[in-house]
Amino acid sequence: MSAAYALKKKGIEAIVLETDSVAGGRARGDKVGGFSIEVGAEFMTGAFEQVGQLAEELNVEIIPFLDDTGIIDRNSKVYGRKSRREVFLANSLKTLYQFVKLLRYCRKNRDSLTFGDPTKLEQIDDPDTSLHDVVVREGGEAVLKNIIEPTVCGICLISANRIGVAMGLNVLWSFFFGSHGFKLGSFMRAFTGGFGAFMDALYEAIKDNVRLNTAAEKIVIADGKVTGVQTNQGFIEADVVICATTASIARKITPDLPQDWQERLSAVGYAPGVDVIWGSKGKLLRDKLYGYASAPGNDSPLVSYGDQCVKSPGSGPPESVCLHIKLAPLRTGGEKLMEMSDEEIEQVAIEQIERFDLPKVENPSFCHVIRHKEAMCHGPSGMFRAVAPLRLSDHPEARGLFFAGDYLHIPSSNGAVTSGMRAAEMVEEALARA
Numbered sequence: 001m002s003a004a005y006a007l008k009k010k011g012i013e014a015i016v017l018e019t020d021s022v023a024g025g026r027a028r029g030d031k032v033g034g035f036s037i038e039v040g041a042e043f044m045t046g047a048f049e050q051v052g053q054l055a056e057e058l059n060v061e062i063i064p065f066l067d068d069t070g071i072i073d074r075n076s077k078v079y080g081r082k083s084r085r086e087v088f089l090a091n092s093l094k095t096l097y098q099f100v101k102l103l104r105y106c107r108k109n110r111d112s113l114t115f116g117d118p119t120k121l122e123q124i125d126d127p128d129t130s131l132h133d134v135v136v137r138e139g140g141e142a143v144l145k146n147i148i149e150p151t152v153c154g155i156c157l158i159s160a161n162r163i164g165v166a167m168g169l170n171v172l173w174s175f176f177f178g179s180h181g182f183k184l185g186s187f188m189r190a191f192t193g194g195f196g197a198f199m200d201a202l203y204e205a206i207k208d209n210v211r212l213n214t215a216a217e218k219i220v221i222a223d224g225k226v227t228g229v230q231t232n233q234g235f236i237e238a239d240v241v242i243c244a245t246t247a248s249i250a251r252k253i254t255p256d257l258p259q260d261w262q263e264r265l266s267a268v269g270y271a272p273g274v275d276v277i278w279g280s281k282g283k284l285l286r287d288k289l290y291g292y293a294s295a296p297g298n299d300s301p302l303v304s305y306g307d308q309c310v311k312s313p314g315s316g317p318p319e320s321v322c323l324h325i326k327l328a329p330l331r332t333g334g335e336k337l338m339e340m341s342d343e344e345i346e347q348v349a350i351e352q353i354e355r356f357d358l359p360k361v362e363n364p365s366f367c368h369v370i371r372h373k374e375a376m377c378h379g380p381s382g383m384f385r386a387v388a389p390l391r392l393s394d395h396p397e398a399r400g401l402f403f404a405g406d407y408l409h410i411p412s413s414n415g416a417v418t419s420g421m422r423a424a425e426m427v428e429e430a431l432a433r434a
């Protein structure tokens with residue numbers, strides 16, 4: 001959608017094909033029981049410059065997210081019920097010392113950790129080094145278990161040994177320090193009304209160009225050039241095509257793409273996620289507390305527990321709660337989640353809430369379950385180097401076919417928006433050459 005928006009501003013009309021009945025993909029919102037729930041993306045950091053810029057153009061309000069978050073550690077202890085101080089006290093001096101050592105290492109490499117620029121990340125994207133390796137080497141086991149796992153692994157929904165060093169350190173740096181370094185505390189952001197408000201505004205700006213319920217089945221390449229898209233509604237001729245799906249779907253619908261680029265797309269990896277959301281009147285947590293992040297290793301699939309109405313005011317009616325539970329199928333206890341029914345998943349979520357003695361939503365007005373087979377692109381080791389050519393141009397044997405998607409930048413809503421804008425530039429150049 002960001003590509004179509006950028007093209008429209010340049011006076012180039014594009015057709016957007018969307019297989020779903022609603023647009024917005026993994027960043028869309030949904031209206032349920034008087035609430036605007038977030039189907040996927042929830043947070044930004046101060047480093048999300050392209051999303052920030054677009055939100056300003058679309059007149060969508062971004063607010064700082066200053067509320068605190070508790071932690072459930074590997075031993076199932078819950079910190080932060082009463083105050084933020086408890087969370088700091090939960091970390092031993094050893095952990096804090098290792099954290100400082102790790103941050104010093106990030107600081108030394110900060111030129112490569114520029115959030116908006118994946119070309120810099122390629123410099124540290126060692127195909128043989130994972131986030132786990134570098135955290136243990138530069139910090140230690142304690143900081144891995146107590147800080148990196150609940151935060152970075154929580155965000156990526158996968159363990160540190162499957163996150164590449166470039167992705168992991170970038171998420172860590174932008175999460176704690178925005179893009180400017182050592183400005184702890186004032187960089188987390190959210191949308192008033194949730195991420196759906198942003199995606200709705202973007203959709204509104206290009207909706208005449210969008211064809212919903214229209215699946216791209218095959219992007220057709222003939223004589224080294226793209227000729228159009230075979231869809232479930234027939235063939236659409238095109239001079240240029242941007243394939244803006246996940247990398248795995250991109251591989252599926254571009255069978256004519258030369259093998260070397262097919263292989264580059266296979267370097268991208270995704271972690272699945274399952275979310276359970278309840279809405280109700282009232283208040284769940286102490287003032288200023290958003291929720292809890294839960295570390296892997298405590299035999300629970302729970303990743304986080306948070307009230308969207310605290311983070312993104314306006315997501316529900318006044319004085320209401322929108323409890324959002326994230327579960328990771330790749331964590332212990334979560335292995336079967338993707339195959340379970342909604343009722344069974346809700347039951348797992350309730351069991352986790354009871355296990356950690358967290359407040360439950362009484363008399364919810366709805367319970368909504370969401371499964372994402374490919375929730376988060378976790379930037380496996382070597383991914384940034386592998387996909388770099390796709391971000392820069394079309395293939396010499398597939399002229400006119402461009403790619404967009406979060407995996408081409410730093411995987412996030414900001415990466416997705418940036419990749420769309422970059423693809424629009426490449427399209428403009430290609431059309432000018434034709």
Ligand SMILES: Cc1cc2nc3c(=O)[nH]c(=O)nc-3n(C[C@H](O)[C@H](O)[C@H](O)COP(=O)(O)OP(=O)(O)OC[C@H]3O[C@@H](n4cnc5c(N)ncnc54)[C@H](O)[C@@H]3O)c2cc1C
Pocket residue numbers: 017018019020023024025026027039040041042043044214215216217244245246249253273275372374375376404405406407411412413414416
């Ligand atoms: C649970 C969850 C939490 C997240 N939290 C955050 C967060 O807090 N902050 C953040 O920045 N990011 C977060 N993300 C990641 C963020 O949502 C994604 O990085 C971003 O939305 C990816 O955008 P995209 O356009 O690359 O891909 P997508 O959003 O996946 O969009 C691809 C689109 O292509 C459509 N499509 C697929 N196949 C076809 C086809 N054959 N024909 C036509 N259309 C097709 C899909 O329906 C979809 O609309 C989260 C994601 C999830 C799932």
